[in-house]
Amino acid sequence: MKSEELFSRATTLLPGGVSSPVRAIRPYPFYTASASGSRIHTVDGTTLIDCCMAYGPLLLGHAHPDIRAAICSQIERGWLFGTPTPAELELATMIIRDHPGNEMVRFVSTGGEATMAALRLARGYTGRMDIVKVEGGFHGAHDAVLVKAGSGATTMGVPDSAGVVPDLVSHTLQVPFNDAQALEEVLRSHPGVAALIIEPVMGNIGPVLPEKEYLKDIREITRAHDVLLIFDEVITGYRLGIGGAQVRYGVQPDLTTLGKIVGGGLPIGVLCGPRRIMQLVAPSGPVYQAGTFNGNPLSLAGGIATLRWLHSHPDSYRTLEMKTRAIGEQVEERHDGAFVRIGSMFKYFFRTQPPRNYRQAKESDTVRFRAFWEAMMKQGVFLPPSQFETNFLSTAHTDQDIGIIGAAYRTCL
Numbered sequence: 001m002k003s004e005e006l007f008s009r010a011t012t013l014l015p016g017g018v019s020s021p022v023r024a025i026r027p028y029p030f031y032t033a034s035a036s037g038s039r040i041h042t043v044d045g046t047t048l049i050d051c052c053m054a055y056g057p058l059l060l061g062h063a064h065p066d067i068r069a070a071i072c073s074q075i076e077r078g079w080l081f082g083t084p085t086p087a088e089l090e091l092a093t094m095i096i097r098d099h100p101g102n103e104m105v106r107f108v109s110t111g112g113e114a115t116m117a118a119l120r121l122a123r124g125y126t127g128r129m130d131i132v133k134v135e136g137g138f139h140g141a142h143d144a145v146l147v148k149a150g151s152g153a154t155t156m157g158v159p160d161s162a163g164v165v166p167d168l169v170s171h172t173l174q175v176p177f178n179d180a181q182a183l184e185e186v187l188r189s190h191p192g193v194a195a196l197i198i199e200p201v202m203g204n205i206g207p208v209l210p211e212k213e214y215l216k217d218i219r220e221i222t223r224a225h226d227v228l229l230i231f232d233e234v235i236t237g238y239r240l241g242i243g244g245a246q247v248r249y250g251v252q253p254d255l256t257t258l259g260k261i262v263g264g265g266l267p268i269g270v271l272c273g274p275r276r277i278m279q280l281v282a283p284s285g286p287v288y289q290a291g292t293f294n295g296n297p298l299s300l301a302g303g304i305a306t307l308r309w310l311h312s313h314p315d316s317y318r319t320l321e322m323k324t325r326a327i328g329e330q331v332e333e334r335h336d337g338a339f340v341r342i343g344s345m346f347k348y349f350f351r352t353q354p355p356r357n358y359r360q361a362k363e364s365d366t367v368r369f370r371a372f373w374e375a376m377m378k379q380g381v382f383l384p385p386s387q388f389e390t391n392f393l394s395t396a397h398t399d400q401d402i403g404i405i406g407a408a409y410r411t412c413l
Ligand SMILES: *Cc1c(COP(=O)(O)O)cnc(C)c1O
Pocket: 109, 110, 111, 112, 113, 115, 138, 139, 140, 141, 199, 203, 204, 232, 233, 234, 235, 259, 260, 268, 269
């Protein structure tokens, strides 16, 4: 069956025809038959160079042999036990080694669960109930963080979804990215804030980079107000390098959430932090968190294999950065938009300047993006189908792939 027919059946079975909203490409999404390395093979017989990489997890590309071997070997021994396994200690040790200042880890099943647990832990630790997030920051699809960006410089939360309890969301305050002053003002006027949760590099409105001293400034401001700083590194963890944004920028958060790459393509979320805070998590403390699939052996096996590979290929991040830059060089010299990149994350914004926050990103010309996206598909390059989703490269993208992607950008722009 071809994609068009599959999708028309899917619309009767799945709301909107898909299992997650961003996949609902009009008029119909392509269906994947298989994938390996940098390539996706569709059920329609097309092969695409993938610059979406499942929205970030597949740093080593599709079906990486080392990860496959680790998963298969775990499958031989069983894949779910409901008991502790040695792999938990192994992956926790690796994560703690790679993120100095973190001493304990809770494994959950998704990034969204990790941020939910982080916020509950911050509230339990401080005894305060308000949280601050950044406008346009995405932390998963749970109530406290499904908050629409408002119109003022700082706003009380308004639910971004039907069915979210307004009373809960009224505890979520928002500040613009790259505006330390706005954070200072919110914390000064709201004494009940438990934590600031932030993507240190915004990844869910396209990459929006922190300006020079911004992360250091918010570290100082949160510390001065005795507010916990939570870095949501679900995208940036192991994407921007070993140790993610906190090591790259040299800023130590109080709590960190990881996901995506740390599961090697299997579902995972990780909450980590120093012992003095983490020991409040159940069963050693009063902040409840539990899950049937917490620390599930297959995700741990995928994660361990990924981190081992990364540690044994120390040049891979530099190579990835060079590849991203090579695409940028094809684009920058000739066009009027803004090519933003960091590490293996990049995006071409249809606006003249790189955005510094959500509101500026939103000014991009999405009609032009849509036409561009379709043209790229015709060139055999699959980009995430939104102006506001980051493009990702993997270590499986060859120099030849980069040449094709760069040429496709030139042609399509
Ligand atoms: C993807 C993402 C999440 C949610 O992770 P899931 O595994 O999809 O629940 C949370 N935070 C950030 C920054 C993300 O990019």
